[in-house]
Amino acid sequence: MSKKILLIPAAGVGERMKIGYPKQYYPLFENRTMLEVTVNRMLGMSIFDRVAVVVSENDAYIDRCRFEGAVEIHRCGGDTRAQSVLNGLTALHAEPDDWVFVHDAARPCIDKESIVRLVDTIESEAVDGAILALPVTDTLKWVNDDAMIEKTIDRSRCFRAQTPQVFQAQALLTALQNAIEPVTDEASAMEMQGARIKVVEGSAFNIKVTYPEDLKWVRSYINQLSLRKESVQ
Ligand SMILES: Nc1ccn([C@@H]2O[C@H](COP(=O)(O)OP(=O)(O)OP(=O)(O)O)[C@@H](O)[C@H]2O)c(=O)n1
Ligand SMILES: C[C@](O)(CO)[C@H](O)COP(=O)(O)O
Numbered sequence: 558m559s560k561k562i563l564l565i566p567a568a569g570v571g572e573r574m575k576i577g578y579p580k581q582y583y584p585l586f587e588n589r590t591m592l593e594v595t596v597n598r599m600l601g602m603s604i605f606d607r608v609a610v611v612v613s614e615n616d617a618y619i620d621r622c623r624f625e626g627a628v629e630i631h632r633c634g635g636d637t638r639a640q641s642v643l644n645g646l647t648a649l650h651a652e653p654d655d656w657v658f659v660h661d662a663a664r665p666c667i668d669k670e671s672i673v674r675l676v677d678t679i680e681s682e683a684v685d686g687a688i689l690a691l692p693v694t695d696t697l698k699w700v701n702d703d704a705m706i707e708k709t710i711d712r713s714r715c716f717r718a719q720t721p722q723v724f725q726a727q728a729l730l731t732a733l734q735n736a737i738e739p740v741t742d743e744a745s746a747m748e749m750q751g752a753r754i755k756v757v758e759g760s761a762f763n764i765k766v767t768y769p770e771d772l773k774w775v776r777s778y779i780n781q782l783s784l785r786k787e788s789v790q
Contacts, residue, residue, distance in 0.1 A: 574769060646729060663766045686724035
């Protein structure tokens with residue numbers, strides 16, 4: 558029986574957040590860091606057989622994190638997100654057909670319903686993998702180097718990719734090793750291999766904390782959960 562493994566890349570520096578330390582260690586809720594909130598929410602779902610976090614070799618914060626369940630820490634982060642995921646995958650020593658759910662540490666508002674939809678898809682459909690995503694709702698413009706519009710793009714087939722993105726361990730390892738150009742998500746590497754990847758409905762709240770202003774929405778969502786007495790961490 559193949560396992561479900563959660564792999565959380567958390568080795569970024571958070572350049573765009575400009576807080577002077579990696580954003581995954583920002584205290585998000587009651588002194589719990591973003592990484593703790595993300596991991597503990599995932600642990601609380603009771604879906605994963607293994608939970609692993611990839612941090613950089615010289616990470617000075619991870620030892621202070623308190624997780625509410627078993628978490629493997631791999632100090633093998635790379636210079637890019639893809640390299641961190643590849644290094645983490647290698648360190649996992651997973652079985653080839655284990656399902657690996659890769660989820661950004663910087664997406665703490667992930668919800669169980671979305672994960673269940675992902676699991677249902679890989680268990681019931683003939684796919685090589687699946688990702689959470691949302692349809693684009695704005696009109697899309699393609700511009701030139703001077704920001705002048707060249708054309709309007711048909712948005713009906715455009716989706717915004719989120720995480721988790723789930724693939725089988727060996728297939729993902731091979732895809733990331735073979736990716737010929739830099740990739741910003743796992744699906745991109747798998748697409749290059751011709752994989753069949755399904756887009757599964759995500760949540761508008763599953764935003765990635767990238768810029769300081771993103772924190773406003775994330776904190777508000779997390780506080781709402783707390784007010785409704787739903788588990789936050
Ligand atoms: N070398 C890297 C870069 C990113 N990540 C992780 O990948 C996720 C998404 O990346 P992003 O939001 O781009 O994070 P950063 O790279 O930290 O941000 P920035 O690009 O602003 O520096 C985060 O959980 C981040 O920690 C990683 O594990 N290793
Ligand atoms: C993986 C990802 O979160 C999907 O939206 C995203 O591509 C990561 O973004 P990054 O800023 O390029 O790390």
